[in-house]
Amino acid sequence: MKTDVLVIGGGSNGTxxxxxxxxxxxxxxxxxxxxxxxGATGASSxxxxxxPRYLLNDVETTKHSCVDSGYIQKIAQHLxxxxxxxxxxxxxxxxxxxxxxxxxxxxxxxxxxxxYKNGIPHAKLSVEEMLRIEPGxxxxxxxxxxxxxxxxxxxxxxxxxxxxxxxxxxxxxxxxEVVGITRGSNGEVTGARVRRRGEATVQEIEAKVVVNCGxxxxxxxxxxxxDSAKVKLRPGKGVHLVYEKRLTNFAVICNAxxxxxxxxxxxxxxxxxxxxxxxxxxxxxxxxxxHDEVAYLREAxxxxxxxxxxxxxxxxxxxVRNTMHGWGVHExxxxxxxxxxxxxAAGTPGFYSLVGGKLASYRIQAEExxxxxxxxxxxxxxxxxxxxxxxxxxxxxxEVELTRAYPIDRLTARxxxxxHGALASRVLDIGRETATGYAVVDPAEPVxxxxxxxxxxxxxVKRLSDLTMRxxxxxxxxxxxxxxxxxxxVFAEERGLDTTSMREELMGLLRSRWRAARxxxxxxxxxxxxxxxxxxxxxxQLPTLNPVA
Amino acid sequence: MFDVLVIGGGLAGVxxALEARACGARVALAQRSxxxxxxxxxxxxxxxxxxxxxxxxxxxxxxxHIYAIAASRARxxxxxxxxxxxxxxxxxxxxxxxxxxEPSGLTPxxxxxxxxxxxxxSSLGALVPAASALASHGPVTGGSVACVQLxxxxxxxxxxxxxxxxxxxxxxxGRALDIEPVMLRFDGSLPPIGxxxxxxxxxxxxxxxxxxxxxxxxxxxxxxxxVLGLARHRETLATVQDAVGVPVxxxxxxxxxxxxxxxxxxxxxxxxxxGVVLVGEVVGAETSGERxxxxxxxxxxxxxxxxxxxxxxxxxxxxxxxxxxxREALFGLPxxxxxxxxxxxxxxxxxxxxxxxxxxxxxxxxxxxxxMQPIVEGRIAFANLFAAGMVVGGFAxxxxxxxxxxxxxxxxxAARGALA
Ligand SMILES: Cc1cc2nc3c(=O)[nH]c(=O)nc-3n(C[C@H](O)[C@H](O)[C@H](O)COP(=O)(O)OP(=O)(O)OC[C@H]3O[C@@H](n4cnc5c(N)ncnc54)[C@H](O)[C@@H]3O)c2cc1C
Ligand SMILES: Cc1cc2nc3c(=O)[nH]c(=O)nc-3n(C[C@H](O)[C@H](O)[C@H](O)COP(=O)(O)OP(=O)(O)OC[C@H]3O[C@@H](n4cnc5c(N)ncnc54)[C@H](O)[C@@H]3O)c2cc1C
Numbered sequence: 026m027k028t029d030v031l032v033i034g035g036g037s038n039g040t041x042x043x044x045x046x047x048x049x050x051x052x053x054x055x056x057x058x059x060x061x062x063x064g065a066t067g068a069s070s071x072x073x074x075x076x077p078r079y080l081l082n083d084v085e086t087t088k089h090s091c092v093d094s095g096y097i098q099k100i101a102q103h104l105x106x107x108x109x110x111x112x113x114x115x116x117x118x119x120x121x122x123x124x125x126x127x128x129x130x131x132x133x134x135x136x137x138x139x140x141y142k143n144g145i146p147h148a149k150l151s152v153e154e155m156l157r158i159e160p161g162x163x164x165x166x167x168x169x170x171x172x173x174x175x176x177x178x179x180x181x182x183x184x185x186x187x188x189x190x191x192x193x194x195x196x197x198x199x200x201x202e203v204v205g206i207t208r209g210s211n212g213e214v215t216g217a218r219v220r221r222r223g224e225a226t227v228q229e230i231e232a233k234v235v236v237n238c239g240x241x242x243x244x245x246x247x248x249x250x251x252d253s254a255k256v257k258l259r260p261g262k263g264v265h266l267v268y269e270k271r272l273t274n275f276a277v278i279c280n281a282x283x284x285x286x287x288x289x290x291x292x293x294x295x296x297x298x299x300x301x302x303x304x305x306x307x308x309x310x311x312x313x314x315x316h317d318e319v320a321y322l323r324e325a326x327x328x329x330x331x332x333x334x335x336x337x338x339x340x341x342x343x344x345v346r347n348t349m350h351g352w353g354v355h356e357x358x359x360x361x362x363x364x365x366x367x368x369x370a371a372g373t374p375g376f377y378s379l380v381g382g383k384l385a386s387y388r389i390q391a392e393e394x395x396x397x398x399x400x401x402x403x404x405x406x407x408x409x410x411x412x413x414x415x416x417x418x419x420x421x422x423x424e425v426e427l428t429r430a431y432p433i434d435r436l437t438a439r440x441x442x443x444x445h446g447a448l449a450s451r452v453l454d455i456g457r458e459t460a461t462g463y464a465v466v467d468p469a470e471p472v473x474x475x476x477x478x479x480x481x482x483x484x485x486v487k488r489l490s491d492l493t494m495r496x497x498x499x500x501x502x503x504x505x506x507x508x509x510x511x512x513x514x515v516f517a518e519e520r521g522l523d524t525t526s527m528r529e530e531l532m533g534l535l536r537s538r539w540r541a542a543r544x545x546x547x548x549x550x551x552x553x554x555x556x557x558x559x560x561x562x563x564x565x566q567l568p569t570l571n572p573v574a
Numbered sequence: 575m576f577d578v579l580v581i582g583g584g585l586a587g588v589x590x591a592l593e594a595r596a597c598g599a600r601v602a603l604a605q606r607s608x609x610x611x612x613x614x615x616x617x618x619x620x621x622x623x624x625x626x627x628x629x630x631x632x633x634x635x636x637x638x639h640i641y642a643i644a645a646s647r648a649r650x651x652x653x654x655x656x657x658x659x660x661x662x663x664x665x666x667x668x669x670x671x672x673x674x675x676e677p678s679g680l681t682p683x684x685x686x687x688x689x690x691x692x693x694x695x696s697s698l699g700a701l702v703p704a705a706s707a708l709a710s711h712g713p714v715t716g717g718s719v720a721c722v723q724l725x726x727x728x729x730x731x732x733x734x735x736x737x738x739x740x741x742x743x744x745x746x747x748g749r750a751l752d753i754e755p756v757m758l759r760f761d762g763s764l765p766p767i768g769x770x771x772x773x774x775x776x777x778x779x780x781x782x783x784x785x786x787x788x789x790x791x792x793x794x795x796x797x798x799x800x801v802l803g804l805a806r807h808r809e810t811l812a813t814v815q816d817a818v819g820v821p822v823x824x825x826x827x828x829x830x831x832x833x834x835x836x837x838x839x840x841x842x843x844x845x846x847x848x849g850v851v852l853v854g855e856v857v858g859a860e861t862s863g864e865r866x867x868x869x870x871x872x873x874x875x876x877x878x879x880x881x882x883x884x885x886x887x888x889x890x891x892x893x894x895x896x897x898x899x900x901r902e903a904l905f906g907l908p909x910x911x912x913x914x915x916x917x918x919x920x921x922x923x924x925x926x927x928x929x930x931x932x933x934x935x936x937x938x939x940x941x942x943x944x945x946m947q948p949i950v951e952g953r954i955a956f957a958n959l960f961a962a963g964m965v966v967g968g969f970a971x972x973x974x975x976x977x978x979x980x981x982x983x984x985x986x987x988a989a990r991g992a993l994a
Contacts, residue, residue, distance in 0.1 A: 313922065313927075315920075315922070316898070316920035316922065319920075460725055460726045461726055461727075461728045461763075464726070464728040464763070466728070474728070506829065507829070510698060510828065511728055511729075511731075514731050514734045517734070518733075523737075523741070524699070524734075524737055524738045524741040524742075525741070527734070527738075532929075532930065535929055536928055536929055536930075539927075539928070539929040540927060543921055543922060543925050543927065544920070544921060544922055545921070546921040546925050546935075547896050547897045547898060547921060548895070548896070548897055551889045551896050551921070551935070552889040552890045552892075554889075554925070554936075555888065555889045555890055555936060556613070556829070556890060557929070558929060558933075558936060558970075558972050559610075559971060559972060560698075560828055560829055561698070561929075562929045562930050562972060
């Protein structure tokens with residue numbers, strides 16, 4: 026295998042870079058050891074925001090992400106959605122009544138950046154106005170401030186970048202891990218050794234340039250060359266709690282016991298509470314939320330929105346931030362900035378690392394990395410990723426028309442347009458092929474059988490569980506119980522799998538949902554887990570199950 | 575004043591109530607809603623302890639499985655009451671159940687303790703071992719079998735079911751089976767319960783039967799999705815069966831389960847026929863020293879009885895609750911798992927990372943003695959309180975298919991204890 030550029034990592038940075046280079050005509054290959062967005066990107070708060078928090082110590086980051094946010098809204102208009110925020114100002118704040126004013130002034134500054142991202146200027150609210158928006162709020166407040174941000178589906182963002190890269194000649198390999206970086210006699214990069222999941226043999230890839238987009242793994246990847254000292258991260262573990270449904274109208278910012286800000290945010294048809302941020306030096310491939318993290322997040326929100334206590338907590342999202350190393354005393358003041366490291370000076374010409382940064386500015390980060398690579402390769406072509414639509418981003422089909430043309434309801438149409446944009450009718454046309462093409466497979470979303478088939482055929486799905494990142498299969502409260510079997514049958518049909526492989530795929534999906542739900546398997550969600558376990562796992566593993574002693 | 579008040583209307587509670595009525599007692603039964611029994615597959619599992627590929631256990635007798643389970647799992651109810659007593663109680667429970675289900679046409683398939691489990695086909699596409707099952711299900715043993723696909727049905731995919739059953743026949747049961755999918759034009763696009771209700775109309779059942787007759791000539795049995803009627807299941811099944819002239823077998827159900835709903839309804843009818851007084855949810859208990867005096871109904875009514883049977887199920891039915899600490903919901907009894915007492919803990923420590931593993935939390939329930947009396951710190955909690963079914967700890971149906979066997983055995987034993 027021979028390529029000009031090998032990109033390591035299928036998060037937002039890696040897929041963004043592969044797309045950028047491919048569109049400039051560069052021969053590029055991307056290797057991702059799991060599925061797309063399985064790292065920081067898929068575990069993020071999914072906000073294409075400017076990060077008002079960073080205003081205090083990092084104005085550059087704020088502006089950067091506001092500008093790039095504007096571009097992302099254009100090229101992937103179907104995938105983004107507005108999330109209004111509410112910041113209640115409690116009377117316990119140290120500046121008394123002036124606290125509200127200070128917030129007001131602070132967000133005045135943020136408003137200056139908001140035109141870049143099509144933001145609505147903030148508003149100062151009285152207590153009554155605030156309670157009209159969020160009647161569940163409990164506490165003594167001076168009032169509140171609103172602001173607005175944009176949300177995105179980060180998994181699909183990566184998938185669409187990868188698909189567009191392939192459409193422009195790139196090669197993309199998921200479940201392919203880079204296990205070594207090869208160098209020539211002068212230390213220059215000559216390529217990499219990769220191993221596909223489930224295979225023992227290692228393949229050589231020849232490449233003139235290798236770019237490390239390993240997110241939190243970047244330090245380890247750089248360690249495959251002799252100059253690991255150049256990449257220093259301060260990995261911060263971040264947990265979100267996922268609730269069954271939308272619990273608030275606005276995203277609400279609350280204060281945790283240690284004074285940090287924690288939010289409860291409606292996201293698509295669920296709500297998230299996030300996040301924690303603690304130094305993490307454990308195994309990046311084996312992450313799960315601890316009891317303390319779950320309790321910390323719940324308590325932070327429960328004291329202003331006590332009703333949350335009774336809501337159904339279904340799952341967790343856990344990731345590690347790829348924050349660059351700094352000297353901050355407190356995790357939150359670490360820079361969200363990024364750096365493109367050219368390892369030439371350290372003895373490995375042709376090796377680059379794109380470290381740090383944010384989802385919100387993935388595109389411009391990728392652009393700058395691509396610029397550096399192009400200089401080295403002598404490619405003159407310029408970046409077009411801020412102008413050219415991602416697949417499906419060129420138009421938003423009319424929902425009502427879709428419900429007339431196909432036997433689907435309005436909600437299904439809306440969710441489909443959100444995920445596939447202009448390609449929605451291509452997805453729906455597949456429904457005509459089978460008698461059950463328009464049947465709802467996973468009612469939580471809802472996901473149609475034809476959408477599964479479309480994703481399996483056209484969106485680089487290797488494992489059944491990859492469909493979670495493509496069309497949110499199994500993320501609802503039932504954690505794949507209803508949709509899992511049918512999806513596995515459809516997957517087996519499309520891929521010609523035998524019975525054993527089909528069951529393994531279904532177990533793989535259930536296992537990934539189980540792992541995410543496990544830290545919060547209490548109350549109703551435990552009953553759900555009991556159901557899943559009784560329905561599926563008891564019946565299918567019988568011949569190989571050893572009784573416990 | 576009742577002799578026995580049973581809390582819970584699943585298989586365990588109903589067994590206890592019917593046994594107590596059979597002994598002539600005045601019995602009341604409290605039920606909040608339908609629980610696990612209404613979701614069950616149609617199979618009646620008594621005992622199956624899976625082996626390993628090198629030591630298959632499909633040929634072992636049901637009795638042998640009961641001994642094996644009791645020997646290897648110290649806290650399993652079969653171990654607590656002893657294998658011999660368990661076997662006798664299960665047989666008595668099965669007899670009660672058979673006559674209770676007779677009017678609904680669900681009479682369980684005959685079974686014998688000295689015989690092995692039989693292969694029943696499930697709509698998940700697996701050939702699972704079961705001791706018995708409700709009448710419409712049946713073991714798949716040989717001959718040429720047709721597996722029926724209704725048009726537009728997304729809950730039952732005949733292609734996959736046939737393929738998987740043949741696979742399991744070969745790999746797990748050592749049998750070469752001949753099962754082929756056949757397509758019917760009959761519209762199956764409703765959800766299972768809706769479809770079953772539609773087939774309660776015998777006109778629709780005849781329509782299905784005549785379509786079926788045309789495509790299944792020459793087969794020795796027919797496998798159907800489990801949707802052959804709900805309230806009039808008996809007639810619907812007979813209609814189809816008569817038209818086809820060979821055994822019509824319903825696959826075991828996954829959720830939502832028509833056979834589970836049929837079973838739960840039939841149990842309700844059996845309770846009424848037996849003269850058990852039905853009360854709704856109970857929300858509290860009144861105790862005095864060593865005895866339970868009464869329970870409180872949801873409307874505040876006081877329901878006194880001489881003895882009580884707790885058959886309130888596990889997590890699904892809310893008989894046991896867990897929120898970083900685990901307890902039985904009504905009396906606040908502490909819980910044990912198959913590994914021992916359950917401390918206040920986070921799920922990470924008592925639910926394992928892979929769903930296929932054995933999870934201690936999933937076996938949580940009250941600890942009992944051989945008379946099914948809940949035990950707290952080594953002492954009998956209340957002299958007149960007995961437990962039955964999934965609310966009893968120390969087992970999960972998932973690791974040794976036995977849920978209904980345990981419900982029957984503990985239901986019978988608890989009722990006898992309550993009347994002693
Ligand atoms: C909790 C949390 C919340 C966040 N919230 C936001 C937010 O709201 N807005 C925002 O803008 N940013 C947010 N971020 C930051 C943002 O997610 C990241 O900056 C961004 O997603 C990083 O993308 P990446 O591609 O560099 O890294 P990743 O997404 O981690 O991708 C790296 C990829 O490299 C792969 N990889 C690693 N080693 C190898 C190897 N040897 N071979 C092959 N592949 C390999 C990994 O599998 C992984 O998929 C958040 C981060 C976290 C953790
Ligand atoms: C999906 C699924 C499939 C299954 N498949 C099989 C199978 O194939 N074979 C098999 O043998 N077993 C199977 N089982 C298990 C089996 O159905 C039950 O475990 C068994 O019937 C025992 O039930 P139970 O009576 O103990 O509990 P349940 O059926 O759960 O009944 C408990 C009852 O107690 C009531 N209750 C609880 N608290 C109160 C209160 N305070 N007041 C009043 N009422 C209360 C509930 O409303 C409920 O009706 C399955 C279970 C599930 C969930």
